[in-house]
Amino acid sequence: MSKFWEKEFTCPFCGTKFKKKMVFFDSIKIKARDIDLKPVFEDVNPMFYEVVTCPNCYFSAFDKDFETITIKGEETERKLKKLLEEAKKKVELKNVENHVEAIKRYALSGMVYSVLNQRKKVAISYLKIAWLFRELGKSEEEKRYLERALKEFESHYKYDYYEESDEPMILFYLGVLNQILGNRKEAARWYELLLRKYDGKSLYAKVGRERWQELRRS
Template identity: 80%
Template sequence: MRELWEKEFSCPFCGNKFKKKMVFFDAIKIKSRDIDLKPNFEGVNPYLYEVVTCPKCYFSAFDKDFESIKIKGEETEKRLNEFLENARKKVELGEEGTHIEAIKRYVLSGTIYSLLNQRKKAAISYLKIAWLFREMGRSEDEKRYLERALREFENHYKYDNYEESDEPMILFYLGVLNQLLGKRKEAAKWYEILIRKYDGASMYAKVGRERWLELRKS
């Protein structure tokens, strides 16, 4: 079965047109999930191809929103320019399809989403980096990025006007990331909010309840 195809993208930052490998939706098979719902794939890992990085200017974002991103304001544009200039000096990009190449691209998208004030997507970028390090068995690096993801989720919850439909997911990750980092009390606090507000109404609350019960037993 064919797993990859090529799609043309147009960079929202510099206008460059380029082609990038994409994973066929039908080729994605999840065989299990970890405690934090990280999917374990059978066959191709779509996270190795999720971030689109312009080969010319290094602007990076998830494939679903790369072309529709709007860069608003001179200050944002200036900060992005500075960051990308620096990244081009420091990071050498190779052929995508490996964990290390995907991590480089998620690091770029994480910072870029932060600069664009899209903290949820920054958090998800860092979470995926942690997951890729987990698959590589690099637990110290995994922990570093779980902490970064947690910080972004916390700030997103505290300071942003997040969409209500996102709240169960955010609360679940505030719980489970604290749990993975050994902060049991904090984890329980977030799970309790999740269960109180969304029990019976969200898959995240169902899984959150299971995690909360495990936490109390252990």
């Protein structure tokens, strides 16, 4: 059985229609998870397929919201157009699926979400880049992107509106990214807040409790 299928997308920014290779949900197999819940995939790596990039203008977003994004305001539109044109000159995209290409695409989605003020998705784009560098064994680059993801999660938590259902995930990543980066006190503070608000109510709190206990033991 094929693990892939093709989906047609219409770019919300320039209107170009194009096809993209997608992974069947059933083909994704997770054999383990790292400390920050990064899945260790067996066989197919869905991170190679998550970001949709328009081949014409480079507008990039996660497959789940690519077509539903609306670009509001002339100023945003101008800024986005300028950044995408610059990216197009600098970055050459190849029609293959591997770590290097996936990193380029998440960098583009991070840029787009940043212009659109969707900080949670900027943070997730950076986190995925860090994970791809981890798979490549490039720890310096991984650390740099974990730091960038942490900064975005922090600003998101402090300044943005978020759904209450997202809060346990945000608090978990504020804890675990600080833990990985060696900021023990900060990590403990976020885990304690996560447990105070969501203990027994969220899977993130359950994992957060384990991490918090590991942190106290180490």
